[in-house]
Amino acid sequence: MALSAATSSFKHVNCNLPPSSSQPISLTPFSLTFVSKQSTPSSVSSSIQFQSSNNKGVDFGLTFSKNNRSNFACTEAVRVLTGSLTSTQGFKFALVVARFNEIITRPLLEGALDTFKKYSVKDEDIDVVWVPGSFEIGIIAEKLGMSGKYNAIVCIGAVIRGETTHYDAVANSAASGVLNASLKSGVPCVFGVLTTENMEQAMNRAGGKSGNKGAEAALTAIEMASLCEHHLK
Numbered sequence: 029m030a031l032s033a034a035t036s037s038f039k040h041v042n043c044n045l046p047p048s049s050s051q052p053i054s055l056t057p058f059s060l061t062f063v064s065k066q067s068t069p070s071s072v073s074s075s076i077q078f079q080s081s082n083n084k085g086v087d088f089g090l091t092f093s094k095n096n097r098s099n100f101a102c103t104e105a106v107r108v109l110t111g112s113l114t115s116t117q118g119f120k121f122a123l124v125v126a127r128f129n130e131i132i133t134r135p136l137l138e139g140a141l142d143t144f145k146k147y148s149v150k151d152e153d154i155d156v157v158w159v160p161g162s163f164e165i166g167i168i169a170e171k172l173g174m175s176g177k178y179n180a181i182v183c184i185g186a187v188i189r190g191e192t193t194h195y196d197a198v199a200n201s202a203a204s205g206v207l208n209a210s211l212k213s214g215v216p217c218v219f220g221v222l223t224t225e226n227m228e229q230a231m232n233r234a235g236g237k238s239g240n241k242g243a244e245a246a247l248t249a250i251e252m253a254s255l256c257e258h259h260l261k
């Protein structure tokens with residue numbers, strides 16, 4: 029395989045990322061060595077080495093197939109751990125949802141549940157716990173985490189600025205409550221609490237023009253659950 033053909037195929041390398049992931053893969057190579065190894069009627073397998081400026085090498089084995097799909101496997105030198113979004117079998121999730129501003133938190137919850145369904149998490153593996161407001165999320169997330177029943181917990185709330193400084197107290201307490209729950213229990217507790225200046229900003233993030241932050245939180249929960257369960261046990 030000629031180098032020019034390899035580099036043109038390289039633009040189309042499929043890294044097996046899930047369909048909704050938009051995170052870039054950063055390789056920033058200092059130098060790149062290309063070695064063609066094997067060619068079959070349907071594919072060409074090659075080895076490519078990236079050498080960074082601190083002399084750490086990463087070898088990648090690539091298979092370019094005729095249907096323009098490629099497999100991309102890191103083979104040695106640097107161990108890269110990433111949670112999978114597609115290996116959700118047996119995972120259990122809890123969602124803690126604040127009833128305050130329910131007009132926002134309910135669509136956030138629905139977004140999260142849709143995402144779990146999309147990634148094959150079964151309904152019977154999901155528990156939803158309602159709390160009065162975002163201030164109360166932390167203590168319940170911590171209890172759920174400590175129960176040892178869940179792989180990750182999604183915390184959902186909507187704190188919307190009013191006239192007074194109450195907003196800052198609730199928003200900061202919610203954030204530190206969720207963080208503490210995570211650190212104390214060792215179970216990933218994901219922060220799906222909106223903190224917005226007004227209702228319009230909240231609606232935009234609860235299924236409006238800025239997406240659904242509940243759906244994003246569920247995706248983060250899956251990735252974190254996988255990272256802990258599959259790599260860090």
Ligand SMILES: Nc1c(NC[C@H](O)[C@H](O)[C@H](O)CO)[nH]c(=O)[nH]c1=O
Pocket residue numbers: 126128129160161162163164185186187188189194198
């Ligand atoms: N103002 C908001 C609240 N306030 C309620 C508190 O969360 C809490 O329930 C109360 O102070 C009793 O402890 N909660 C939200 O989720 N969002 C708000 O905008």
Ligand SMILES: CC(=O)[C@@H](O)COP(=O)(O)O
Pocket residue numbers: 187188189190191192193194195196198
């Ligand atoms: C989160 C809040 O701050 C809000 O609901 C309270 O509003 P206000 O500051 O006008 O009392």
